[in-house]
Amino acid sequence: xxxxSPGFRGRRRPAGATELPPGQYLTEDFxxxxxxxxxxxxxxxxxxxxxxxxxQQYRWTWSELMSLxxxxxxxxxxxxxKWSKLATAWEGVSLDALLGGVETAAEYALVSSxxxxxxxxxxxxxxxxxxxxxFRYDGRDLVPEHGGPARLLVPHLYLWKSAKWVRGIRLLxxxxxxxxxxxxYHDYGDPWREQRYQGD
Amino acid sequence: xxxxxxxxxxxGNDLAGPLAELFAVDVTVATGRCxxxxxxxxxxxxxxxxxxxxxxxxxxxxxxxxxxxxxxxxRAYLDLRGMLTLAIPLPA
Numbered sequence: 001x002x003x004x005s006p007g008f009r010g011r012r013r014p015a016g017a018t019e020l021p022p023g024q025y026l027t028e029d030f031x032x033x034x035x036x037x038x039x040x041x042x043x044x045x046x047x048x049x050x051x052x053x054x055x056q057q058y059r060w061t062w063s064e065l066m067s068l069x070x071x072x073x074x075x076x077x078x079x080x081x082k083w084s085k086l087a088t089a090w091e092g093v094s095l096d097a098l099l100g101g102v103e104t105a106a107e108y109a110l111v112s113s114x115x116x117x118x119x120x121x122x123x124x125x126x127x128x129x130x131x132x133x134x135f136r137y138d139g140r141d142l143v144p145e146h147g148g149p150a151r152l153l154v155p156h157l158y159l160w161k162s163a164k165w166v167r168g169i170r171l172l173x174x175x176x177x178x179x180x181x182x183x184x185y186h187d188y189g190d191p192w193r194e195q196r197y198q199g200d
Numbered sequence: 201x202x203x204x205x206x207x208x209x210x211x212g213n214d215l216a217g218p219l220a221e222l223f224a225v226d227v228t229v230a231t232g233r234c235x236x237x238x239x240x241x242x243x244x245x246x247x248x249x250x251x252x253x254x255x256x257x258x259x260x261x262x263x264x265x266x267x268x269x270x271x272x273x274x275r276a277y278l279d280l281r282g283m284l285t286l287a288i289p290l291p292a
Contacts, residue, residue, distance in 0.1 A: 031251070032208075032251065033251050033252050033253070034208065034249060034251060034252060035249050035252045035254075035256040035265075036249055036256065036258060036263065036265070037208075037209075037258075037263055038208070080253050081253060116264075116265075160253055180253050180254065180270070182279070183254055183268050183270045183277045183279055184254075184270040184272050184275070184277035185253060185270065196272075197272040197273075198272075
């Protein structure tokens, strides 16, 4: 038996009960949310571009992305429109693997997508095994409606941060709000603190 | 009135209700000019994507964003950056 008492393992909850962030409800299907037409990106033209605060660029083609070690995270998703979906199974490349060789002193990231969408988050939230470039969902290639061929997956923040059709990550010294963040949504978006809107 | 559903977007008539909360006139009958491609037409003809954290209305010509509206519990955020002008009919 370990030193840590079982009493410190957290709140006990009734069998079968599911703990959700405040204000969320459970859904079994996978709603499709989109602020525009669904981009169709051929794999031979797909690229991921990381640009540092000194304009240094790092680029991965699809085949280069596929050659990197993959991980298979099983994570809960929380959408700011109040649905949550639990234990979703993904396959992707950790941002640690992609950003490990990038020289930067930046503290923020502005993620951009094919189609023009953007979202911002602290660079630290993309690291330490908490974010992936995901290209398979539930054992299949990620369909365009859910962000295929590849999307960002940052499940500890509201799902609008997990940019579909991810194309670029710009590393910034100062935070720069993205598409929904300039229209009233929270800069950080922690579902457990219910940070939906500015001021929450 | 609910706009016709076309693929995954609606027409601009679906902006009437949410914008009526902000404007004294029916903005859907106004003529908006796209800041990106210059196309002018009634706001009712914009392509509205409602399945999102806010309403996003795009130009039917170039698909750039012309209007965004986010309604929080205590305020509305209206972004008209993509709308070069909005010509609103008024009584002569």
